[in-house]
Amino acid sequence: MLFSDHPRTHYRSAPAHEVICQLRFPTILTINNVEPADFQESIREAFPQYVRREEAAPPKVTGLGGPNPRVEQQPPVTNYTFLSADGRWKLNLTRDFIALSTLSYPGWEEFAHHLDKPLASFIQIYQPAFFQRVGLRYVNIFSRTKLGLEGALWSELFAPAYTALLREPDVEEDRILGCNSDVVVKLDSSCQAKIHAGPGRMKPAGPNAPQDPEVKFIFDMDLSMGGNTPCTLSAAALETLHGHGTRIFEGAITDRLRQAMNPD
Template identity: 30%
Template sequence: MRLKQWDRVRYTKNPLVEVVAQVRFPRVLEIDDQLPSDFQRALRQDYPLLEVQEETLAVMIGQGPNKMMADDLPRRTTVYHFIAPDRVWRISLASEFLALTCTNYEKWEDFRPRMMVGLETVAKLYPIIYWTRLGLRYRDLINRENIGLTNVSWRELLAPFLLGATIADPLIEDDSIPETDVLAAQSYVSFQLEDCVLGLRHGIVRKEQNGDSSAYQIDADFYLDNQIARFDLDAIKRHLDRFHANAGAVFRGCIQERLHDALDPQPISS
């Protein structure tokens, strides 16, 4: 599937709450068995803070649609989070992946170089030959109160394919569910794009701190999966650039002109 292309913009009222890039690779026992002190030393200037997290990974049995979860075979892994002083940026390293997370994303030209530094460092220090999954995820949370659209219905702000018949237009009497009665609604759809797969999760979310108000989440995950590809940094960079180009097109295609204008778009060069 080919996405419609839009002019590239930066939103002054940016709804992005998180951007994550991740590369998965065959398990490197050295990261499990030894503290990644050389990795920390290489990144310490930009990421001086460290948090260590223990996670349990599920073990999958079989392949394809018949694979099953082996709940009785959990495996523990340690994730090292190297964090910038402002805590906006975080590089995470585990025996099977490297990830970069940003919680105050402004532009791709800031994000990609940081991801490439992490990749160059891990490639230099560890015997990683292949990657098995490459992903880039953009999570937007649209809060109408923050952009002066408190009393505007979602149907006036979002593309019709997102809402379907779930939420009624308050001006139309029909059998749809009134928006104020929808406590939460989440949908997931997967698309095969020209150069990757898109997993799109979207829907209404309500948070206790928002009282009775609701926000709309658009969570777009672009990835290449289930393959063994050479750990070629130039090729990985090209894939990430294509994911990024798709991300802007997907978000713009999910919103209507009124919401686009309310987010205060500013043109930027490609």
């Protein structure tokens, strides 16, 4: 099934590799041109480390449909990065979005708590008109070795929606070099999810890092709410996306995998 009403569960061996929340707003040029000193001061206790970098902006094409279309280079985008003291939490601010991410996901309540003050400070200082897109992304990576499931097949651990080919009687899993599922699904009148699922090997962490030989299962959910979300409803929008994400995640896994993740 694609969705499940299984009760929300905390897993002690959760597979979340990275969790990212991003809120996009109409461009505020001040952010690009003036360092956000007031914003930094408001969050410096939780995010004491600061890095500024310039990133190339995609070119703009003008005059399409006319005799002389032109490609215009755009000025670089300034990306302000604020890091927690232990480096586990990263906050990014640009002229178009604010984002929080972590590679050490502790659960939804703590994640939301880390976002509360930075988001409130951003709204107070910069007063965006609204949020054009509210996004919440979960990159889950399942390792059978870490979960004690070395002998299990992916088709025993994930729903048929994501393992259809692997369930065919004449298919041997270790002979399949690629078997990914990509779907975009409408969740309600304003929300959608882009889901990528399938087995694969992780890229090495650095240029000289060895290749991890284990095949893992990647379950990547990118949930978003479009339209113009009032700033006062941004927290509620994220709660809505988290609720949708829970139903999708629980619908993707089987009871065998559930138990291996050590539910509370």
